[in-house]
Every structure is written in C-alpha cells, then in structure tokens.
Amino acid sequence: MVVTVSEGVWCIDCQTLDQPNAFIVEDDELTLVDAGWPGDVATVERGLQAAGFEPADIDRVLLTHYDADHVGTLSKLAGLDAPLHIHGAEAPILAGEELPPWRARHGIEVLHRLYYRRLTLPDLPIRALDDGDTIGGFTAIHTPGHTPGHTAYIHEGLSAVFLGDLAYGLNDDLHASGWLTSFNTREVQESIHALLEHTLPHYVRVPRPRSGSQGRTRSPPGTPRRLNR
Known part of the structure; x- marks a missing residue:
C-alpha cells in the first residue's frame, strides 16, 4: 500500500515481519529512501506504480542504514x-566487503550477520556519505545509535525528515530505538536530540538526555508531522 504523505512524498507501507517503510520522493529527481525486506519487492513495485513510477x-x-529490512x-x-547512498561506516557491509559484527545489539546482531551471508546484495554503485553531505535537496545527518552509521535525511524544501530506525512514531510520541535493537542507546538519545535541534530551532529547546535515559521521547509542541520512519 502507498500513502501520499504530502506533495512529492509517498510512503510505501511494507507488510513483512517488522513492517518497515520505504519512501518515494519527487523533486527535481526521483529518490527512493530505504527499500524494505527482500520479500517486499512486489509491494515496493506496486507502490512505485501507484505513485506513477x-x-x-x-x-x-x-x-x-544497512539492516536487511x-x-x-x-x-x-x-x-x-x-547509485546507493549510505554512510561510509556501513558502505563496506552493503558492498559485501564486510559482515555485520558478531557481538552487538545484545546478541541479535548475529542474526543480521547470518542473514547477510545469504542476502543477495545489489550490483549498483555505492556512494559513501558523511555527516552534512548534500544529495540533491537532501542533507544527510549522521544519527548513530541504532547502528554506527545510521543516517537521517532532511529535505527542507519538502519539510520532511526521514528517520529510518532512529525512532518510530506512535500517536503523538516518538519512541526511540530500543535497548535490544540498538548498538548504543545513549547515542540514540544524543542523535535524537541533535536532530531535533537541527530541525526545530524555532519550536522548542530540547533538554539533553540524562545518563542512562532511553525509550520514549515525547514530540515537542509544534513538531512537524512529517518525521517519517
């Protein structure tokens, strides 16, 4: 299923396992943000077709980030x-030059490593990103924590932010990537804080996270709805 988020932005609601989202963004060029599980290929193709592409x-x-979903x-x-754009810390994994580490995310990273052993990787050019890089109308913001190279993308012209797995929306709250699924929950909180400071300077002053804080992060008043996961 594809949903129009705003003019030039569509969300493809993938239905496998953890139901990841992919996004289609049209400005001067057509961009796909994230791409779902291998089993989502028909859903992604139908979503593109429904949006006219x-x-x-x-x-x-x-x-x-590099997760298979x-x-x-x-x-x-x-x-x-x-071309595929991904943070430089994770480009070797996407290229098949490295595997995810054995010991991370409290043991579940071994599942990612094993899955990558049988995942067919794309034979497409990979362009490594760093914090602050611009790609067309997008700005890449390094948001480590869920994974070391996790990156959010801001499109100021469309008033849209694509969060990946940094956080997910539920009702009026943003829920941070949790203890089990993150490399470092402290970094998750710091990344959320930094991203909010970057995107919401006129809305709210966000208190810095306290040591050991994790879990739910309440959306400040006036937070734009298009904080897309």
Missing part, C-alpha cells in the same frame, strides 16, 4: 539502475 525512473537511493529489495527491483 517504475524502478527504472529512480535516480538515487538513500539508505538510512531497509536494503532487501535493491537487488530485486527490475530496472533499478541508480
């Missing part, structure tokens, strides 16, 4: 021929 129309792919369809989308 085909995989061959995509000019670039922005990836928030965000990169899984990239080798399966027929006609996709676009």
Whole structure:
C-alpha cells in the first residue's frame, strides 16, 4: 500500500515481519529512501506504480542504514539502475566487503550477520556519505545509535525528515530505538536530540538526555508531522 504523505512524498507501507517503510520522493529527481525486506519487492513495485513510477525512473537511493529490512529489495527491483547512498561506516557491509559484527545489539546482531551471508546484495554503485553531505535537496545527518552509521535525511524544501530506525512514531510520541535493537542507546538519545535541534530551532529547546535515559521521547509542541520512519 502507498500513502501520499504530502506533495512529492509517498510512503510505501511494507507488510513483512517488522513492517518497515520505504519512501518515494519527487523533486527535481526521483529518490527512493530505504527499500524494505527482500520479500517486499512486489509491494515496493506496486507502490512505485501507484505513485506513477517504475524502478527504472529512480535516480538515487538513500539508505538510512544497512539492516536487511531497509536494503532487501535493491537487488530485486527490475530496472533499478541508480547509485546507493549510505554512510561510509556501513558502505563496506552493503558492498559485501564486510559482515555485520558478531557481538552487538545484545546478541541479535548475529542474526543480521547470518542473514547477510545469504542476502543477495545489489550490483549498483555505492556512494559513501558523511555527516552534512548534500544529495540533491537532501542533507544527510549522521544519527548513530541504532547502528554506527545510521543516517537521517532532511529535505527542507519538502519539510520532511526521514528517520529510518532512529525512532518510530506512535500517536503523538516518538519512541526511540530500543535497548535490544540498538548498538548504543545513549547515542540514540544524543542523535535524537541533535536532530531535533537541527530541525526545530524555532519550536522548542530540547533538554539533553540524562545518563542512562532511553525509550520514549515525547514530540515537542509544534513538531512537524512529517518525521517519517
């Protein structure tokens, strides 16, 4: 299913396992932000078609991080021929040069490592990003914590922020990436704080997280709705 978020922004609601989202963004070029599990390929293709596009129309792919539920369809989308942008810390994993570490995320990273052993990786150019890089109308903001190279993308022209797995929305709250699924929950909180300071300077002064804080982060009054996971 595809939902129009705003003019030029569509959300593809993937239905496998943890139900990740992918986003289509049209400005001067067509961008896919994240791509779902391998089993989401039909959903992503239908979402593109519903928005009036085909995989061959995509000019670039922005990836928030390397987890398989965000990169899984990239080798399966027929006609996709676009560069993949991902933080430099995670580019070797996406390229198949490294595997996720054995010991991280309280043991569950071993599942990511084993899954990557059988994941078909895309044969597409990979462009390593750093904090503050611009890609068309997007700005990459390094938001480590969920993974070391996790990156959020801000599109000021469309008033949109793409969070990946830094946090997820539930009712009027943002819930931070949790203890079990994060490399470092302290970094998650610091990344949320830094991103809010970057995107909401006219809305609220965000208190810095206390040592050991984790879990729910309440959306400040006036927070734009398009904080997209």
